[in-house]
Amino acid sequence: MKLSKSLQTLINPLSKENPVIVQVLGICSALAVTAKLEPAVVMTISVTAVLAFSNVIISLLRKTIPTSIRIIVQLVVVAALVVIVDQVLKAFAYDVSKQLSVFIGLIITNCIIMGRLEAFALNNRPYASFLDGVGNGLGYGIILIIVAFFRELLGSGTLFGIQVIPQWCYDHGYVNNGMMILPPMALITVACIIWVHRIKNKDLQE
Amino acid sequence: MENLNLFIRSIFVDNMIFAYFLGMCSFLAVSKNVKTAFGLGIAVSFVLIVSLPVTWCINEYILKPGALTWLGQEYADTDLSFLGLILFISVIAALVQILEMAIERFSPSLYNSLGIFLPLIAVNCAILGAVLFMQQRNFDNAWTATVYGAGSGIGWLLAITCLAAVRERLAYSQIPAPLRGIGITFIITGLMGMAFMSFLGIKL
Numbered sequence: 588m589k590l591s592k593s594l595q596t597l598i599n600p601l602s603k604e605n606p607v608i609v610q611v612l613g614i615c616s617a618l619a620v621t622a623k624l625e626p627a628v629v630m631t632i633s634v635t636a637v638l639a640f641s642n643v644i645i646s647l648l649r650k651t652i653p654t655s656i657r658i659i660v661q662l663v664v665v666a667a668l669v670v671i672v673d674q675v676l677k678a679f680a681y682d683v684s685k686q687l688s689v690f691i692g693l694i695i696t697n698c699i700i701m702g703r704l705e706a707f708a709l710n711n712r713p714y715a716s717f718l719d720g721v722g723n724g725l726g727y728g729i730i731l732i733i734v735a736f737f738r739e740l741l742g743s744g745t746l747f748g749i750q751v752i753p754q755w756c757y758d759h760g761y762v763n764n765g766m767m768i769l770p771p772m773a774l775i776t777v778a779c780i781i782w783v784h785r786i787k788n789k790d791l792q793e
Numbered sequence: 794m795e796n797l798n799l800f801i802r803s804i805f806v807d808n809m810i811f812a813y814f815l816g817m818c819s820f821l822a823v824s825k826n827v828k829t830a831f832g833l834g835i836a837v838s839f840v841l842i843v844s845l846p847v848t849w850c851i852n853e854y855i856l857k858p859g860a861l862t863w864l865g866q867e868y869a870d871t872d873l874s875f876l877g878l879i880l881f882i883s884v885i886a887a888l889v890q891i892l893e894m895a896i897e898r899f900s901p902s903l904y905n906s907l908g909i910f911l912p913l914i915a916v917n918c919a920i921l922g923a924v925l926f927m928q929q930r931n932f933d934n935a936w937t938a939t940v941y942g943a944g945s946g947i948g949w950l951l952a953i954t955c956l957a958a959v960r961e962r963l964a965y966s967q968i969p970a971p972l973r974g975i976g977i978t979f980i981i982t983g984l985m986g987m988a989f990m991s992f993l994g995i996k997l
Contacts, residue, residue, distance in 0.1 A: 611975055614817035615918040662886060662916075666879045674875060689925035692878050696918045698818040770812055771986035778972070778979035785971035792970045 596718045600726035602788075606699045607730040608781045609791060613699035616690050617731055618773040624747050627735035628728075629683045630690065633676070635724025637668045637694055638703060642720035644668075645708040661704050662695065669694045699727055734776045742767030796940045803944030805992035809919045810952040811985065816919030820953050821978055830957035831950070832906050836892075838946025840914050841923055844888050845942030846935040848881055848924045853935075856880065881924050882915075889915040919949055955985060 606612045616634075620626045644664050645652075652660050673691050676684040684691065694700065703723050708716040739745055741764050744752035752761065766772055785791050809815045816837065824830050854860055856877050861868035893911050897904045904911070914920065923945045932938045959981055968977050 608975075611821055612818060614821065615814045615922075618814040618817070658912075658915075659883075659886060662882055663879065666882050670875060670878050673878070689922060689929065692925050693815070693918050693922055695878060695882055696916045696921050698916070701916055769987075769990065770814065771983040771990070773814070774979045774983035774986065778976050778983065781976040781979065782969075782971050785976065792973065 593715060593718055596715055597722040600719070600722040601729060602726075602784070605726045605730065605784075606702070606723050607727055608777070608784055610702070612702045613697045613727055614777075616693055616697055617727065617734070618770070618777065620687060620690050621731055621735040621738055621773055621776075622742070622768050623686075623739050624732065624735045626683055626686050627731045629676070629680065630687060631724065631728030631731055633672045633691060634694055634697065634699070634727055635721060637665065637672055638700055638724045639717050639720035641665050641668055641700060642703060642708040642716040643713050645704050646711060646713045646716035649709050657709070658701075661701065665700055665704075666695050699723060730777070730780060733780060734773060737776055738767045738772065742772075796937060799937065800940050800944040801995060803941055804948040804951065805989065806995060807945075808948040808952060808989055809922065809945050810949060810982070811989045813922060815922035816917045816949055819913065819917055820949075820956070820982075821975065824953055824957040824960055824978070826961060827954060827957045829906065830953045832903065834946075834950030834953045836896075836911060837914055837917060837919060838943065838950050840885070840889060840892060840917075840920055841942040841946035841949075842939060843892070843942075844885050844920060845923060845927055845938040847888065848884055849927060849932065849935045849938035851880060851884065852877070852928050877928065882921060885920050885924070886915045919945065952985070956982060959985075 600606060604610065607614065607617050613634075616630060620630045641661075641664050645661060648660070669692065672694070673684070676687075676691060703719060707719045711719070736746070740751065744750060744757075744763050752763075767776075806812070810817065810820055819833065823833050852860075854863065856873045858872040858874065859869055861871045861873070889912065893904075896911070923942060927938050927941060930941075932941065956978070960978065963977065963981075972980070
C-alpha cells in the first residue's frame, strides 16, 4: 500500500521512526511522568501542542533566521510556547500541573523538539511541518501511555485512578507490585518495549 | 551541617539521573567510553555550579512575587514569575556560551576533547531541571543553591562515568540481538538506579 506523502509524515513517527524508542530523544520526561496514566496523557497533549506549533512557527521563519543564531531563536520560540502551556495548565488543570511539577518547564529542553526543528522544520513548508510535529508528538505519547498503562496497572492496580483489579484478587493474596511505581522500573519497561519493537522490526537491530 | 546533608543527598538520593531522569539524552548518547563521559560530566557539573547561584539571584531579586521591592515601594506587588522559564533558559544559554569561550581560551585541549557536547549542555535537561527544583525548594541563600548545584553535578558525573565503564565491558558479552545497543543500556541504567536506591534515607 502506498501512502500519500503527507500521510506518511504523520504515520512514520508512530512506529518506524518513533522519536523515543528508535531515535532515542526526549527520554527524560518520557520516563519521569509515567507512574500514572493521567499525567502521561496531559504530558502527551502538551508536548504535541508545543511541538506542532513550534514546528509551524520555525518553518514560517525558516528563510529569515540567520544560521548562526538559530538555536537561540528556536529556544525562545519554544520557551514562549511552553510558558503558554504552563499557564493554561495552571488555570484549567491545577492538580495535574502540580503533579507534573518541573516537567512541563522541561519541555523546553526536550530533545524531540529541538531535534524536529533542526531536522524537519528548517527545510520544509509549514503544513508538512505541522503534520510532522503532530506525528512525532503522538509517537512520543504512544510510548508514554503504554509505559504508564503497565506501571499504573501493575503498581497500583488502577487505571486513571479507577480501581480495575477486583477486590477478590486481593482477598486471594494478590499484592500490588510497589516496585513498578519506582523510577528504575520505568527504564526497564521502556527496554521491554524496545525489545518487542525490534523483534518485529528486524532492520532496526544493531 | 545542613549544607553537607543537602550535598550528600543530591549526589546519592536525589540523583539527577536515577531519581528524576534528567539529562538522559546526552547520558545515553555520550556514555560509550569513560574518557569523554568524564569530560562531559565535569563540564555539566561546572555549568550547574555556576548557573545555580546566578539563577537564584534572578529568582530572588527579579522574579518572585514582591521581589522588586528593592526598586521602590510601588513595585512591591509585581509578580514576574511567569517569565521564569524564558529568563532561566537564556541565562543558561549565555553561561554556556561564556564557559565555552573561557575553556577555549584557557584550556584548548579540554575544549577539543569535548567538541560539540559543550554547546549542547545548554539544552541538557539536568541544568534547567536543577534550576527549576531550586525555584521549587525555595533555598535560603545563594550558597545553599551552589551546594545543591555542585551535588547534582557530581551525582550526574558519577552516574555517566559508571555507565560508560559498564558499557565498555559490554562489548564482550552476548546480548540478544533486539536488545543490543539502546535496549540493554536502559536495563543497565534501571539496575544501577535500583542499586542507588539503597542510599535512600541517608541523613547526616
